[in-house]
Amino acid sequence: MSLVWYIQRIKTFSPEEVFYRVGQRFRTHVLDKRLFKRNVAECNLEGKVPPRLVADENAHLMYPIFESAVDIYKPIDWHRDLSSGRSFPETFAHKINIRSDEFGSAKHVWEVNRMLFLTRIAKLFKESGNRDLLDLFVYHVSSWMDSNPYLRGVNWYSNIEVNIRLINWAYCWKLLDAENLCKSDENFGRFVREVWLPLVNQHIEFSRKHPSLYSSANNHLVAEYAGLFIASCCWDFLKREKYRAYAKAGLEREILLQNVSDGVNREEAAEYIQFIDDFFLLASVMGDEAGCPLSSSYKDRLHQMARYLNAMLDVNYNYPMYGDGDDGFLLRPDAGGHFNNFRSLLTSFATYFADASLKRSDLSWDDKNQLIFDNQGKAAFDALNADGDNPDKNVFLTESGHYIFRKMAGGRETFLHFDAAPLGFLSIAAHGHADALSIILHVDGFPVVVDSGTFTYHTHKVWRKYFMGTVAHNTVRVDFMDQATQAGPTMWLNHFKCRALQVENDSVVATHSGYDKLGVCHSRKVEFLRDQEEFIITDSLKSDGSHDAEIPFHLSPCAQVVETSKGVFVISVAGARQVQITTDPSLEYRIVSGEESPVMGWYSEHFGEKVPCKVLYAQKKCSGNSSFETKIKVLS
Numbered sequence: 001m002s003l004v005w006y007i008q009r010i011k012t013f014s015p016e017e018v019f020y021r022v023g024q025r026f027r028t029h030v031l032d033k034r035l036f037k038r039n040v041a042e043c044n045l046e047g048k049v050p051p052r053l054v055a056d057e058n059a060h061l062m063y064p065i066f067e068s069a070v071d072i073y074k075p076i077d078w079h080r081d082l083s084s085g086r087s088f089p090e091t092f093a094h095k096i097n098i099r100s101d102e103f104g105s106a107k108h109v110w111e112v113n114r115m116l117f118l119t120r121i122a123k124l125f126k127e128s129g130n131r132d133l134l135d136l137f138v139y140h141v142s143s144w145m146d147s148n149p150y151l152r153g154v155n156w157y158s159n160i161e162v163n164i165r166l167i168n169w170a171y172c173w174k175l176l177d178a179e180n181l182c183k184s185d186e187n188f189g190r191f192v193r194e195v196w197l198p199l200v201n202q203h204i205e206f207s208r209k210h211p212s213l214y215s216s217a218n219n220h221l222v223a224e225y226a227g228l229f230i231a232s233c234c235w236d237f238l239k240r241e242k243y244r245a246y247a248k249a250g251l252e253r254e255i256l257l258q259n260v261s262d263g264v265n266r267e268e269a270a271e272y273i274q275f276i277d278d279f280f281l282l283a284s285v286m287g288d289e290a291g292c293p294l295s296s297s298y299k300d301r302l303h304q305m306a307r308y309l310n311a312m313l314d315v316n317y318n319y320p321m322y323g324d325g326d327d328g329f330l331l332r333p334d335a336g337g338h339f340n341n342f343r344s345l346l347t348s349f350a351t352y353f354a355d356a357s358l359k360r361s362d363l364s365w366d367d368k369n370q371l372i373f374d375n376q377g378k379a380a381f382d383a384l385n386a387d388g389d390n391p392d393k394n395v396f397l398t399e400s401g402h403y404i405f406r407k408m409a410g411g412r413e414t415f416l417h418f419d420a421a422p423l424g425f426l427s428i429a430a431h432g433h434a435d436a437l438s439i440i441l442h443v444d445g446f447p448v449v450v451d452s453g454t455f456t457y458h459t460h461k462v463w464r465k466y467f468m469g470t471v472a473h474n475t476v477r478v479d480f481m482d483q484a485t486q487a488g489p490t491m492w493l494n495h496f497k498c499r500a501l502q503v504e505n506d507s508v509v510a511t512h513s514g515y516d517k518l519g520v521c522h523s524r525k526v527e528f529l530r531d532q533e534e535f536i537i538t539d540s541l542k543s544d545g546s547h548d549a550e551i552p553f554h555l556s557p558c559a560q561v562v563e564t565s566k567g568v569f570v571i572s573v574a575g576a577r578q579v580q581i582t583t584d585p586s587l588e589y590r591i592v593s594g595e596e597s598p599v600m601g602w603y604s605e606h607f608g609e610k611v612p613c614k615v616l617y618a619q620k621k622c623s624g625n626s627s628f629e630t631k632i633k634v635l636s
Contacts, residue, residue: 005099008487012427017214027209028094036092036151063117064338066108066327066608072117076140078147078155081108083608090147093156099458099489106154107326107457108608113155114164115144119333119371122175137172138191145195150202159210160220163227164330166203167282169196170234171331171371197235204231208243215427218267219276222258225250226279233290244292251294255280255301258425263301263308264400268424269431270312271325271454274341277305278330281348285372299353306349309342310358310388311395311404312417316445317343320417322438323424324431325454326607333367338606344368350388351381361386394506394528401498403508405528405535412577414533414634415442418526420498420510423484430490434482435473436498436512437524439537443634446576447556449474450613453604457489463610464489466599470514476522476539477550483514506530519543534633546623552592553581553630557603557613561591569616570635578635584628587618 013021062069068082080087081104088096088103098106118137125133148155155161172178182189207227212220225247231237232244258276259265265273280302287293312319317340329341347369350358363386365378373380390413395404401421407414417440424432433451441449452472456464468486470477477483485493496514501523503509511523525538541549555561560572564580567589571579583589593601594612603613620626 005488008493009428009491011487011493012215012491014214014427020214024210032094032151033092063120065111066606068108068608070112070117072121072140073136075143076112078113078144079109079153081105082112083108088154090153093151093153096154096157098154098157101459103154105456105459105608106157109154110158110161111328113144113148113161115140115168116164116329116332118168118172119175119331122172123333123367123371126175134176134185134188137176138188138195141169141199142191142195145199150206156206158220159207159212160223162203162206162210163223166200166207166227166231167330169200169203170230170286173234175371200231200235201237204228204237204243207231208239208246217254218258218425218430219272219279221250222254222276222279225254226283229283230286233286233292248287248292248294251280251283252298255298259301259305260397260400261301261304262397262399263304263306264397264402264421265305266400266422266425267323267431268421268429268433269323269325270319270321271327272323272431273305273309273312273319274345275328275330277302277309277345277349278341280305281345281352282330282372285352303349303353303355306346306353306355306358308397309349310346312402313342313346314415314442314445315390315408315413317346318442318445318447320419320440320442321451321453321605322417322419322421322435322440323433324457326457328607331368331371333371341368346388347381348372350384351377354380354384356385356387358388359384359386360388360390363388396503396508398500398503401500401510403503403526405506405526407528407530407533412444413442416440416526416528416535418508418510418524420500420508420512422498423492423495428490429484429492429495432492433468433473434470434484434486434492434496434514436470436475436483436496436514437510437522438473438475439526439535440474441535441579441632443573443576443579446558446573448559448571448573448576448579449632450554450556450603452554452602452613453610454607455602455604455610456608461489462599463602466602467604471550471552471600472554472602474553475524476541477552478515478520478522478541479518479548480550481515481518483512518547519545520547532633534631537630537632538627539630540625540627541622542625543622544624546621549620549622549626551587551618551620551628551630552600553616554601554603555614555616557611559614561614561616580631580633580635581616582631582633583616583618584630587620587628589616589618591615592617 059073060071061073063072084104086104121137228243229247232240284294347363392408403418405416419438423429455467470482483496487493496512498512501509506528509525520543523540527536558573562570567583569581592615601615602610604610
């Protein structure tokens with residue numbers, strides 16, 4: 001990491017955080033290093049792992065890892081990045097640089113090492129009783145222990161990864177009925193005593209001793225509290241009651257701090273919502289089962305989060321992709337390509353709260369919910385009436401700055417998300433994008449006008465800068481500058497603030513402060529002519545000088561575009577009604593797609609993947625006060 005990055009990072013610290021960071025540095029680079037050196041001296045990696053995985057050497061079971069897959073019937077290299085083929089060094093964890101391309105993508109390595117696939121193996125063993133599957137489970141956990149001695153390698157770098165493993169192991173423990181299996185199977189009992197429980201205890205201690213506080217207290221801290229709490233509900237260990245009380249208090253506090261009262265998560269990263277909701281939900285379910293329930297205020301906020309999740313999903317369970325998204329999951333016992341956890345979570349919330357308004361008519365039970373709730377939960381879900389099909393009404397959440405325009409008629413849906421929310425959470429806003437006043441349009445359950453997505457975090461710096469930046473979103477960029485200052489791949493300075501100026505039944509006017517530094521005020525009005533299914537978008541720029549304005553509209557990579565007359569474009573996406581975009585006559589729009597110098601016209605639906613997409617793009621030199629009107633009409 002460069003000196004510049006460190007200086008920028010320190011700028012985000014409060015005085016209290018400086019003292020915390022000094023103490024944390026002593027923990028990681030003095031106390032942890034002593035432990036690491038001692039463990040290396042005692043470590044023997046030879047001959048511990050069982051020699052075979054399954055009886056049939058030609059058998060394969062592929063598990064998806066972003067754009068790649070790992071064969072979980074074969075030995076796994078726990079330090080290898082599948083996307084680049086490079087490997088991270090097996091050295092002291094805290095000295096490894098993950099913020100460069102030197103060793104590849106740590107995110108890809110961590111995704112394998114979350115070991116989400118273990119719940120699938122445990123589930124298959126439970127259903128079949130096939131001893132090969134239990135041997136496979138034992139093999140992978142033993143192999144992981146041998147390849148990842150405490151504090152050695154990149155898999156001990158991040159506390160969130162430690163806690164995701166803990167949570168998955170807890171559900172495996174439950175699936176395998178491990179306590180009883182230990183009594184009936186001597187070999188498995190020895191594995192539990194000599195391998196699994198020692199690993200669990202290492203993870204518990206690491207989790208407790210490496211908290212993500214102050215400017216890092218986002219989803220990582222939630223993961224740490226959830227991991228410790230769920231571990232305390234599953235296993236008996238030396239400091240169980242103390243750690244449980246600590247984790248429970250943390251969960252109670254963070255659910256209120258990190259989620260606005262209207263249910264929106266403050267990180268301003270839509271895809272992260274399914275990830276964070278799972279931590280809070282699974283902790284609540286496990287607490288109930290262990291006789292240690294979380295409070296009514298906790299559950300009330302969780303219920304409100306469930307309502308927002310329902311509101312933000314279109315008729316086909318697509319979500320508006322504002323902010324970062326990295327296809328991260330907490331539990332995934334299936335193995336079938338890309339998994340829509342938003343849809344699965346809606347089933348979970350409907351079941352947990354017995355809330356029929358969250359159950360849509362086409363929701364179904366899945367492996368993940370079976371793992372969480374078992375047959376009793378399925379019976380409760382089946383007994384609910386399906387009262388949750390999307391209503392024909394808007395959802396305006398002024399407190400959080402999210403405005404969802406929606407019309408449902410005759411099985412057809414018009415859905416537009418208007419983002420007048422803050423940049424992100426805490427002083428670094430790690431997963432927010434510079435997307436103030438951006439719009440996203442879905443028609444009949446298909447994205448049409450889209451957010452560009454994420455693609456990468458710590459690798460491919462040019463691409464990271466693009467996907468985070470203002471020009472990758474459907475808003476106005478002024479003087480070729482972002483609305484905030486990118487100071488690193490997950491760090492922003494000079495955060496903008498958004499403010500609603502007027503909110504009516506089918507109309508919202510909002511502004512942001514991102515260009516105050518340029519002496520420019522940008523405001524946008526979004527008006528929904530409901531009967532005509534037409535949006536009128538009016539952008540206003542107020543300034544005393546001359547400035548360059550860029551106004552892009554990013555289209556789904558599936559879209560076909562025809563300019564029917566000057567400045568009038570008809571957009572076609574299979575399965576959806578056509579959309580007509582009539583641009584302001586004072587602007588000259590052109591279609592941009594897949595350009596690399598400068599980067600523009602790219603779309604990333606899933607982490608690690610990007611494809612060209614068409615962008616309606618205009619640029620104009622503006623003097624004084626200017627306004628542009630764009631009409632977006634859904635055609636019958």
